[in-house]
Amino acid sequence: MAASTLTEVARLAGVSPATASRVLNGSDRKPGPGVSERVRQAAEELGYIPNAQAQALAKSSSGLIGLIVHDIADPYFSAIARGVQSVAKTQNKMVLLATTGGTPADEKEAVAAFAARRADAIVIAGSRSSRPEDQKANTELAAELDRYCRNGGHVGIVGQAIVGAGRSEGYHLVELPNEQLASELAAQLAQLHSGEFVIVGGPEGLVTSDDRIRGFQKGLANAGRAPAEVVNTSFNRAGGYDAGRQLADRIRSSQEAEDGGDPAYTRKSRLCVFAANDVMAIGAVAALREEGLRIPRDALVAGFDDIETLRDFRPALSTVRLPLEEIGRLATMSTAGYSRKETLARSKTADESGHQPASTGAAHFGDGQGPAVTGEVKLRRSTQWTP
């Protein structure tokens, strides 16, 4: 038994498919009450489920929102995904998921796949890459996005603009104040302790990581401190762990140099490790502990993101709270309000009349001054130590 079609429903109800369509998928024309009743009943009886594909084809609007993340199991992305999902629900849309591991080439493919499905909007979360070897793929990604936009699509980008993407209509950027907040974090940590700093970041060229590192350095500089050494590793728990292993050696040797092996010696200067995200920070702590060091007695550790699941970690991580779910929501809402068709119609009108249509509430998302995302520096136990 194949799924029943609108035509079957119409036949059973003794009306034309047109009428059946009108009553079942509310059009501006309201059919007579008797007819409506019959059709609805027929639909019920047959267990009619409209074919969304056919609807999409006929209406050229799919009710789909594409979401691109590096890894859905990463709490950073799953928090954003929750936000995206929540507004999708309010708009009666569904979210299509693509994970790319951060490869621009994969991201390009994901965009193409979403475009093929005529997604009403695409949300790209996850850091851009500015690595030279990714440049070609980035350009292609930008081209793909441009095409998607020209065809009436809307894309919401979390974080940084796509390298090389035109600022055309359809782009909506939710900027994250990574640099700013990292700088503030550094400032506050600099006040708190006088020792050296080390930064554990992702691979060079991962924009989010680079931004945070740069911000942190700026904050240190403003506080009159020397620039911190940077350890580049992978932008996840494993990377933090590896860095932690490396740092443990250094910490121990500098301790010996300072206390001359006297266990009763009270250390004045501890190393403060800033990891460019919380998951890395946790990895670093794990490694340091395995090496027999204690936090915050032997080293201070700070992170970034304020991942929910990690808030109960002890000693609590000093970090920067980013409203991730809200960010996902913002990025999605920034793209919303227009179906593909409306957008195409709008731009056509604009072409004819020779000027842009008045910008609506949602439109201002694209003008470079995206919605305000405010973070918050949180100082907690992992960077505070009184002997």
Added chain:
Amino acid sequence: MAASTLTEVARLAGVSPATASRVLNGSDRKPGPGVSERVRQAAEELGYIPNAQAQALAKSSSGLIGLIVHDIADPYFSAIARGVQSVAKTQNKMVLLATTGGTPADEKEAVAAFAARRADAIVIAGSRSSRPEDQKANTELAAELDRYCRNGGHVGIVGQAIVGAGRSEGYHLVELPNEQLASELAAQLAQLHSGEFVIVGGPEGLVTSDDRIRGFQKGLANAGRAPAEVVNTSFNRAGGYDAGRQLADRIRSSQEAEDGGDPAYTRKSRLCVFAANDVMAIGAVAALREEGLRIPRDALVAGFDDIETLRDFRPALSTVRLPLEEIGRLATMSTAGYSRKETLARSKTADESGHQPASTGAAHFGDGQGPAVTGEVKLRRSTQWTP
């Protein structure tokens, strides 16, 4: 500029749409090399992207896999989602996401939405509810799933069978040995310490939670221990936290009774808290600590799931490792290998020939002895204490 269509490509290449279709989306008939070349070039030139909706409509196979979870930001589900996503990718399919908060009514709607989109398969992760008030919704969910299956869909269910769902073809269950593993955990914990046990579980009627609780009690019974008291709360961090608050009082008063207020007294019997999942366990630990208690000195805590992000938590949680990503993969693979069309054809053939087609490798997933998911009990610091 609207997206270019196959017809436009065909025209540019000077061939018929039929031929263009054949060369661009591989059919069994291979067009001549000269023609292929021209068509491919035309497609490139126009930036042709096939309309997946139209393809789906024509082929009645959408390349979509629907995934239903309670909450995508919950690490349990996001780990499963990663597994689902990974096999989707190998099959060149995309994942459609729906979150339901665990409400059977929402799940029913999600299934309907997936059916409307003609998803090739649906994976349902997340516990069923056996609460009386959900019974009606469960029945409807089962009906919706049945219909979906009859129309050639495949559904992979993680955990427990849908209450009331027929065991018809198309259902594929990945059973989780929750009860079994909880029982083993209890057995090992019972060996480790002699004190009392308390179970912190989700709301009564949440099958996963109930299974784990029952298993734990069985394990205790087998070890000759009295049944543990059960605290029912919400199946998340907040629930664990609340329970922790409650338990703190009790722990303190029983401590006073035992040691008479002597701080040097070495406690013999500690309360061992088994939380029905790791996130709850973490919540409980947080609450206990806020109350000034220490783990494992004042209380032991065990969880379930072995959530990746929480492995670095200290003291390390005793828990049960479930291969979540693998589970997601299994559930997805169990549904795979058939397009909707093939399945419909197969069942038609079966009808005519009067017997079931030979079961393939994948088919055995539906026969009640689903793929083997093996977990592992992990005893760690949070339940081990030597004064």
Added chain:
DNA sequence: TAGTGATGGGAAAGCGCATTCCCGTTTCAT
């Protein structure tokens, strides 16, 4: 050389629905 089967290409019929016309009724102002 006629006959036969393969082969590559096109015409056309849907897939299931929305939507634009178009037409017969009714309603209301004149």
Added chain:
DNA sequence: ATGAAACGGGAATGCGCTTTCCCATCACTA
């Protein structure tokens, strides 16, 4: 009473693609 305007319904077209079905061509074998 009469025309216009609204209204409720149906026929038909098209969304973009796949897939039969059919036809012309070609390479063989007899």
